Amino acid sequence: MVPDPAMKNADPxxxxxxxxxxxxxxxxxxxxxxxxxxxxxxxAVRERNCALQEAGIRAGRNRQVNACINLGWYxxxxxxxxxxxxxxxxxxxxxxxxxxxxxxxxxxxxxTQEYPLAREANRQAIRLKADNEVAYYNLSLAEWELGxxxxxxxxxxxxxxxxxxxxxxxxxxxIASASAGKPERAREAYREAIRLDRRYLNTxxxxxxxxxxxxxxxxxxxxAVLKTLAAPKNSxx
Numbered sequence: 001m002v003p004d005p006a007m008k009n010a011d012p013x014x015x016x017x018x019x020x021x022x023x024x025x026x027x028x029x030x031x032x033x034x035x036x037x038x039x040x041x042x043x044a045v046r047e048r049n050c051a052l053q054e055a056g057i058r059a060g061r062n063r064q065v066n067a068c069i070n071l072g073w074y075x076x077x078x079x080x081x082x083x084x085x086x087x088x089x090x091x092x093x094x095x096x097x098x099x100x101x102x103x104x105x106x107x108x109x110x111x112t113q114e115y116p117l118a119r120e121a122n123r124q125a126i127r128l129k130a131d132n133e134v135a136y137y138n139l140s141l142a143e144w145e146l147g148x149x150x151x152x153x154x155x156x157x158x159x160x161x162x163x164x165x166x167x168x169x170x171x172x173x174x175i176a177s178a179s180a181g182k183p184e185r186a187r188e189a190y191r192e193a194i195r196l197d198r199r200y201l202n203t204x205x206x207x208x209x210x211x212x213x214x215x216x217x218x219x220x221x222x223x224a225v226l227k228t229l230a231a232p233k234n235s236x237x
Contacts, residue, residue, distance in 0.1 A: 046071040050087065057094045065091040069101050076108050084108055099128035106138045110213050118142035133162035133169070140172045141213055144179065152176035167193035167200060168212045175221040183228065190225045
């Protein structure tokens with residue numbers, strides 16, 4: 001179920017760099033597919049599509065902001081996060097009921113290390129869509145960075161409940177539990193992540209969590225939990 005994340009500078013038409021494929025892929029496809037094939041879109045085309053949607057909303061002709069979310073996410077993938085935030089913030093004001101724009105902002109603010117803003121964007125995405133596993137997962141990561149470990153456990157728990165076959169929320173739950181002073185709960189969550197994907201036995205593999213919105217500090221926290229488990233006889237290399 002879990003494809004490998006791509007390299008960061010790859011074409012988003014072929015891979016989804018810099019973000020977690022298993023959790024965010026459905027959101028990305030839902031946003032992009034109605035507009036046009038992603039590989040056919042240059043930055044100029046994306047900007048034009050967004051401008052047309054914005055003009056249509058202001059004229060009362062439509063309520064769609066998918067093209068603007070597409071543009072914002074594309075800018076993020078190009079490491080142009082400030083521009084991405086501007087586009088996506090504008091989208092949330094034009095269509096405040098669209099949780100996908102808040103989901104995207106909730107990811108990008110993690111990468112810009114604006115954790116209070118990441119927390120609020122993900123909370124708003126959850127208000128708009130109660131079963132939003134993407135937002136719960138990223139909310140947990142934001143809360144962890146803010147030292148709100150009890151809340152991070154609760155958010156990760158909810159993401160696990162909503163997306164039980166994805167190992168990433170379980171790793172988030174593991175680091176939150178460890179930081180909340182629940183070492184056995186942390187080990188249990190990490191063992192479940194390994195059950196879903198045995199590559200998580202390999203400490204070097206954890207670097208790939210960066211593509212799943214983990215910060216470097218959180219990757220080190222995951223490695224620390226892994227070290228508390230009994231050393232396997234035959235770790236995958």
